[in-house]
Amino acid sequence: MAKIIAGIGYEPDKLEGYTDQRLDRLTALARATIVQLDATEVITGVDLGWQQAIALAAMSLSIPLIVAIPFDEQDKLWNEQDRERWETILFQSQKIIHVDRLPEYHAEDDARTRKRDEWMIDNCDLVLALEDEESSIIQYAKNKGKAVFNVWKSWLKYGNR
Structure with missing residues (x-):
């Protein structure tokens, strides 16, 4: 039976930075x-942080990957290494969805990443989260009746070592 998992979670500012070692630990988790x-x-x-770790993990396990891009030039403010990783993930993905081009998920500016997250949740069986239980996107998933498997507490306890 198919089980589609959507990965939502924090970016580097909530993960105390984004070093290669931290990305390796996120990917292992x-x-x-x-x-x-x-x-x-x-x-x-x-996105940088948990979502890229999810992508790298899926690729290492040869699990088909769908990438949901919130808007063109998502990577334009990132450094060269992060942009190259992003392009590698896009190249190896099974499918790329440009969420801002879907009429029912179209949004302006800051709301585009939120709409992308909603699309991912709407199109999965289970949410794999790395963020606080009280976050609005986790509440959205629960309101949609999606099961949420959240590893945030494990990350706080073991991930930053």
Whole structure:
């Protein structure tokens, strides 16, 4: 039976920075959790932080990856290394969805990433989260009746070592 997992979670500012070592730890956590949840497909928005870790984990496990881009030039403010990683993920993905081009998810400026997250949740079976339980996007998922598997407490306890 197919199990589509959407990865939502914090970016580097909430993860105390974004070093190669931190990305490796995030990816290891994502990989272990994706295996535990028996995912057959993964959706991610490929933001820096947890969403890129989810993508890298899925790719390392040869699990089909759907990338949901909130808007063109999502990566324009990132450094060269982060942009190259983003392009590699896009190249290796099974499908790329430009969420801002979908009429029912179209939004302006700051709301575009929120609409992207809503699209991912609307199109998955289970949400794999790395953020506070009280976040509005986790509440959105729960209101939509989606199961949420949140690894935030594990990250706080073990991830920053």
